[in-house]
Amino acid sequence: MDFTLTELERDLLDLGRTYAEREIAPIAAQAWHEERCPTDVLRGLGELGLLGLLVPEKWGGIDASTVGYVALLEALAAVDPSVAAAWQAHSTIGTMPLLLFGSDDQRERWLRPLAEGRQLAAFGLTEPSAGSDVRSLRTKATRAAGGWVLNGQKAFISNAGTDMSFGVTVLARLADGGFGSFIVERGATGYTEGPKLRGIGWHGLDTRDLFFDDVFVPDDQVVGEPGKGLGQFLSALEVGRISVAALALGTAQGALNLALEYAGQREQFGAKLSSFQAIQFKLADMATQIEAARWLTYYAASLRDAGKPFKKEAAMAKLQASRVATAVTSEAVQIFGGTGYMLESPVARFYCDAKVLEIGEGTNEIQHLVIARELGCA
Template identity: 45%
Template sequence: MFELSAEHEAFRKSVRDFAEREVAPHVAQWDREHHFPVDVVHAMGELGLFGLVVPEQYGGADGDFTSLCIAIEELGRVDQSIGITLEAGVGLGINPILTYGTEEQKQRWLPDLVAGRALAGFGLTEPEAGSDAGATKTRAVLDGDEWVINGAKAFITNSGTDITSLVTVTARTGADEISAIVVPSGTPGFVVEPAYDKLGWHISDTHGLTFDDCRVPEANLLGNRGDGFRQFLAVLDDGRIAISALAVGLAQACLDHSVRYAKERQTFGTPIGSRQAVAFSLSDLAVSVEAARLLTYKAAWLKDAGRPSAQIKQAAAIAKLYSSEAAVSATRVATQVFGGNGFMEEFPVARFYRDAKILEIGEGTSEVQRMLIARGLGLPVR
């Protein structure tokens, strides 16, 4: 029988207590005002959440990936924007530098990122290169001992906060090669465009980026020249497990709120939870939450156990596909259970409804996950 360790469950409780104490009382107002709470990011850093998978020599806890998924799930259970801030901060900000950076790059950037004093973004998506990331048009040309970068990126998380210290950018460094380059915030020619007006994730920081003859040292190359495509594919594999954990948090929240409401709300003299239509709907939701959680933590366990990358990739795609679609369905169920109240912003299920859809899009659409799963089955899908 699968179960998390006592240490994992104790950690879950500490993160849940933090989320309910530091986030839940304020999240509705932050969502209305599109406010990014830097103080909460600092507090998350003090709690050690950004350093969960980072070695102690860089200020981290040298923990496992399962712990990171637990933290993301519990934050996402209260608010998806706060959950994605952690997920992107670690998976897209810290992970590329930790995995592919030189010792000098790690020593320079990781301590502040791990401590929550700074955030980093990952500039992959472009206006014309989303699922087809190989169509990247941003270019970096070596001029002496500097890279000169020109191009644009779209939908980049954690890229324009007051504490953003860098964005790792993928760019063409040759006709058939894509490389990853670290661009520090404030570099001349690096422009952070105004924040997007998004359907959901109102608290999360998301911007387009423009590079106009942006110059950075040659030493800012991350890993080997031409390895950028392989690097970001590996980064996304981990990210898909983490996004699955975020989706589990949302689905669990929908179940929790709906069960509570179904016990309290009465029609024709009895709680609506006594009606088979509602009870069966919530029973089905409970099944999907449980399935999503098991798929997510199986994938996390495979990564922690060091299983072959192909096995992890397949498990990550399956978990991300199922959990994200289950989360979207969960918001529809919750909104229906709440009836007219579910359409009102004073109830959290309305926020969950807005936040859910991006889970089927970010870090690989559902269509991309199905393509990856089919390839894992040995099918020649394109």
Template identity: 45%
Template sequence: MPEYGPRPVERSLPTAEARDLLALVRELTQREIAPTAAEDEEAGRFPRETFRLLSESGLLSLPYDSEYGGGDQPYEVYLQVVEELAAARLTVGLGTSVHTLACHAVAEFGSKEQRAELLPAMLGGGLLGAYCLSEPAAGSDAASLTTRATRDGDDWVVEGGKAWITHGGIADFYTVLARTGGPGPRGISAFLVPGDAPGLSAAEPERKMGMRGSPTAQVHFDGVRVPDARRLGDEGQGFSIALAALQSGRLGIAACAVGVAQAALDQSLAYLAERHQFGRPIGDFQGLRFMVADMATQIEAGRALYLTAARLRDAGQPFARQAAMAKLFCTDAAMRITTDAVQLLGGYGYTLDFPVERLMRDAKCLQIVEGTNQIQRVVIARDLLGPEAR
């Protein structure tokens, strides 16, 4: 199967350390991930050993505090690492973003004792996390979730089910949002549940059109007991904890989308140089040149947008609107770019022998996860018009 290596990408990196880090990641992806990505995705193989390697290398803990085993890297740097991982194989890039999302509640809302006890293993102990918010009847309307946690002495007993959970059934820990009070967002609390908790189970993974190596499954809680020491934040604070995590998680999805789009562009450029028609490389034809020019422009714009949002986050400034814009723009661009790559390769693009059809199938997922792009437009408009606007 033809696989073309990535072309150098101009990066906006704040330090020499960050440049060295990204060079290390690129070398790792080309050695350990990219060579078998197509085969592993077709077979539906989850790369658990790859995630162990990333954990050992400190790449699953980059944006968190070194006091607890993190890498002390700004989001500006972390997201560019995610982009590189996604360009090699989206299952790995998205999995890294989801793991970071699953750690967020402990890192940002956990007590000092919880952070000291839990985070070192979560960040650098070879563990893999999952994030449990969506339910079969509570997707975009997450505040209507029905999974319930009932107080029983020093424990909470969790009953219900979650849906569309990345790493469902294989995660070592789950950040779970459950109802502990009345209806609406103020009745939701957050918990950290071990993956081997009695009563926790997962359904068979969903049969997806793309990202076949990344298990997505329903997760069921049948009388799962969780100590109150594993409740994160205050009772009733869970929905705000979830929204805070999703703001950052949307940037991870944007970075993944740019990585997938960059991989499609790399494949397209190599094919334009290699394929000859009418006695010359097809890259000489203006119509195809215009296609890759548009692809490259959208990639640069998307990368600039997610980095702008990341810098706002790193500076401690509001970034929710910019995160939603980045998720919206980058994932829509990835869908357009991968579709154009299939078209540019002609019949070959539609075959499994070339990777662009896989990139197109993978890109579609990114327009849906962590808030559909229709929800991103709601978030953006609400921020522009103010909370009172209807």
């Protein structure tokens, strides 16, 4: 297991961490309370070259390792999980299908501006009646002269409705029962975006429903071979699970950082909270849980970098790290006491942001199934 970052990746991590502390941290709470996606800081990340971390230089990216990507994602999430969530959705399920399965013309036309940070990527999978049960998708693609016609609705789609968004890559059912991936640009006739949805957390992430009413998609906007779209998405999703694990690590670490700071300042009964054994034990357990999940996550990332199977390890990392995030943020609120329960408290934001990590990119129940099957269970 080699988790060592290259010199370039260390520089990128320092660059991203400095930018997060200088530019993202001051506006994170306000954007969260305003329920606004701060695309100005995402553009700033793009200007630094950090929106194409997993994309080869040939297509405008940096071609960092998965381990390097995870390290930067964790650092961003420790400052603002919402911005980090937008960044990871763009970098994985939004961008990977185009990188892995798109034609060179598609990569030049759509992948390059995404990798160079000029636009934001989104992928449309989930529907009102289908999430983990992908084969129940109802959005349909019907063959037409020179292309396809899409009809249906997608739900909870991130990054599709910002002023940076290029549109969305959509997974739709074909007449023969297979699935295809289709690029739908903003402004296409019949394509509309619902209002920004309001979740418990990730208030700074733009998430909304998308509607397709006889949307025509030319043949040159089909990603890969029609009928193989589901396999394409599942391939990208495995990287997404590592990303969610890294998001969870950063969210948990951000909450721990706040708890440590608060415990070192808050006085009760004439002493700092950090001097009480009960608080010390909580903090020790939180740090230990994060570190254990971190090793599992970086291990999954290193397997991908080595070209080895990582499906099981990615699912394990996502499962464990998301559990740790919900547990650690809950304990952080407990350390803050009544102050932590108030939405104005910085730790409350991390607490609210943590829960979705057990749901997104495949629920934890699905991760159990993936792991069990990889273990050989029938």
